[in-house]
Amino acid sequence: MPYVKTKDGVDIYYETSGEGTPFLFLSETACDGAVWKIYQVPEFARDHRVIIFDYRGTGLSGKPSANYSTDLFADDAVAVMDQLGLEGAVVCGHSMGGRVAQLLALDHPRKVGKLILASSGAAHPGETGIPLRIAKEMVEMGYEKYVREHTIVVGWTEAYAQQHMELIEKYLKVRMANLCPVEFYFRHVLARQAHDTSGRLKDIKIPTLIFVGDDDHFVVSDMSHRAGADILAKGIPNSKLVVLPGERHSYFYTESQKVHGIMRDFLKSK
Amino acid sequence: MPLRKLKDTEIYYEVHGRGQPIVFLSETACDGEVWKIHQVEEFSRDHLVILHDYRGTGRSGKPSIDYSTRMFCDDAAALMDHVGAKKAIVIGHSMGGRIAQLLALEYPEKVDKLILASTGAAFPTTRGLPLKICQEMIEWGYEKYVRDHSILVGFTDEFTKKYPERVEKYLQVRMANLCPVEFYLRHLIARQSHDTTGRLKDIRVPTLILVGEDDRNVTSDINHRSSSEILAKGIPNSKLVVLPGERHSYFFANPAAAHKTIREFIASS
Numbered sequence A: 001m002p003y004v005k006t007k008d009g010v011d012i013y014y015e016t017s018g019e020g021t022p023f024l025f026l027s028e029t030a031c032d033g034a035v036w037k038i039y040q041v042p043e044f045a046r047d048h049r050v051i052i053f054d055y056r057g058t059g060l061s062g063k064p065s066a067n068y069s070t071d072l073f074a075d076d077a078v079a080v081m082d083q084l085g086l087e088g089a090v091v092c093g094h095s096m097g098g099r100v101a102q103l104l105a106l107d108h109p110r111k112v113g114k115l116i117l118a119s120s121g122a123a124h125p126g127e128t129g130i131p132l133r134i135a136k137e138m139v140e141m142g143y144e145k146y147v148r149e150h151t152i153v154v155g156w157t158e159a160y161a162q163q164h165m166e167l168i169e170k171y172l173k174v175r176m177a178n179l180c181p182v183e184f185y186f187r188h189v190l191a192r193q194a195h196d197t198s199g200r201l202k203d204i205k206i207p208t209l210i211f212v213g214d215d216d217h218f219v220v221s222d223m224s225h226r227a228g229a230d231i232l233a234k235g236i237p238n239s240k241l242v243v244l245p246g247e248r249h250s251y252f253y254t255e256s257q258k259v260h261g262i263m264r265d266f267l268k269s270k
Numbered sequence B: 001m002p003l004r005k006l007k008d009t010e011i012y013y014e015v016h017g018r019g020q021p022i023v024f025l026s027e028t029a030c031d032g033e034v035w036k037i038h039q040v041e042e043f044s045r046d047h048l049v050i051l052h053d054y055r056g057t058g059r060s061g062k063p064s065i066d067y068s069t070r071m072f073c074d075d076a077a078a079l080m081d082h083v084g085a086k087k088a089i090v091i092g093h094s095m096g097g098r099i100a101q102l103l104a105l106e107y108p109e110k111v112d113k114l115i116l117a118s119t120g121a122a123f124p125t126t127r128g129l130p131l132k133i134c135q136e137m138i139e140w141g142y143e144k145y146v147r148d149h150s151i152l153v154g155f156t157d158e159f160t161k162k163y164p165e166r167v168e169k170y171l172q173v174r175m176a177n178l179c180p181v182e183f184y185l186r187h188l189i190a191r192q193s194h195d196t197t198g199r200l201k202d203i204r205v206p207t208l209i210l211v212g213e214d215d216r217n218v219t220s221d222i223n224h225r226s227s228s229e230i231l232a233k234g235i236p237n238s239k240l241v242v243l244p245g246e247r248h249s250y251f252f253a254n255p256a257a258a259h260k261t262i263r264e265f266i267a268s269s
Helices: A033-037 A040-044 A070-084 A096-107 A132-141 A143-155 A158-163 A165-177 A182-194 A198-203 A225-235 A256-268 B032-036 B039-043 B069-083 B095-106 B131-140 B142-154 B157-162 B164-176 B181-193 B197-202 B224-234 B255-267
Strands: A003-005 A011-017 A021-026 A048-053 A089-094 A112-118 A208-213 A239-244 B003-005 B010-016 B020-025 B047-052 B088-093 B111-117 B207-212 B238-243
Touching: A003 A070, A011 A033, A011 A070, A021 A040, A021 A070, A021 A096, A033 A040, A033 A048, A033 A165, A040 A048, A040 A256, A048 A070, A070 A096, A070 A182, A089 A096, A096 A112, A096 A182, A096 A198, A112 A256, A132 A143, A132 B131, A132 B181, A143 A165, A143 A182, A158 A165, A182 B131, A198 A225, A208 A225, A208 A256, A225 A239, A239 A256, B003 B069, B010 B032, B010 B069, B020 B069, B020 B095, B032 B039, B032 B047, B032 B164, B039 B047, B039 B255, B047 B069, B069 B095, B069 B181, B088 B095, B095 B111, B095 B181, B095 B197, B111 B255, B131 B142, B142 B164, B142 B181, B157 B164, B197 B224, B207 B224, B207 B255, B224 B238, B238 B255
Parallel strands: A021 A048, A021 A089, A089 A112, A112 A208, A208 A239, B020 B047, B020 B088, B088 B111, B111 B207, B207 B238
Antiparallel strands: A003 A011, A011 A048, B003 B010, B010 B047
């Protein structure tokens, strides 16, 4: 199995499929790379070299009991890209992955050709540290049940969940299969809450597609992804915002055909 | 049951005895009941003993808002006004000692003497909910966490082995009316945000600083043994007494030793 060691000595697990322009996918908070294998890897490996990996603290990667940051997650991605000798990649980051993607574009601009920021944001201005609501619900519900139920409520509208539970279950099976120990979930949450690129958005110069579900109004700490996406669209000069009607947070895993078309149009454009 | 209605919530309190008021302030997310195991009986003989349940604990109101040690301090001050307590001896244990510092700083006219037991001025690096606490609460469950944490932090292994019934007696009271986890977490956030480091020099009342010599457990970033040294250095008119062989909960493990030290301090001028 392919691993690369980061400069601070953490083993990062990664996979690649296909040939063509590199296409790097970055997962949400405390989520490994396996979720992209349901729909995105088969779709984009047809004409790209698709790269997925597990952030430190998740999946098959190393799990040091140290402080994490979105900068370190960007370093994890850089280690994988260096190992493979890749530059000019399409980088698609979902939620916290979108924050990591912004840092790749800002601090490693040669590595990024185009940016797709899906259901993400630049900062959580009002709340640093572990949000009370997350800790409370995890204690009350238990960790696995929290992740499962939180994923559903954040991911899809009630109406969608009622009609398409089998699609959601297919995703949850992958999402929950290799769930990281709760310590690392929190280390990821702390990293996410501390991330702040608000003042640097204007320096992201590459073409950027911003995605958000029009119903992604759920707030776990202090700002919804719907509001976070508007801030990204205003701040990043060469960006385009696409609002997905009827969607919440997890359209990649249930309504992939909807977004793949938009992504392909964006990849074709100059 | 006496409830003091404040502008946004109700505070449950009890008074016992007569004499110079003594206000007891509990540790994080702990109601006032624990003082009834040993301290009320001892000190109500010649003092007006005042204990209360912090907002978020026991029988007091539990508003779902951000808490702070300043808010707990204002609750205690309002209660002291309500019962007509002036020039009190204020004994604060752990987080209660942080509130006691604020009482001496914000309401100096209310405080005659200060006893800061197993406490500190700040958690210099950890703001917000400490990861270790969240992790253990989830892995062990909330009640088991509070129980096991109280034992580990409170009593030495030798004591727990030798006197399991004393530990159980305390735990029975501590766990009887445990607050919902939301309010435990709100108390933690309040505690972690507290910082009186720069103000210790302004505490002018005679201050006794108590700490168990073995109180070295670290849940966030500084142990009570070290933070007591910081208090002793920072507060001008203070005296540090290290209790040999004790950890965090000597009020409940070895009350005789703690009471003797406290009575000597009260008697001194």
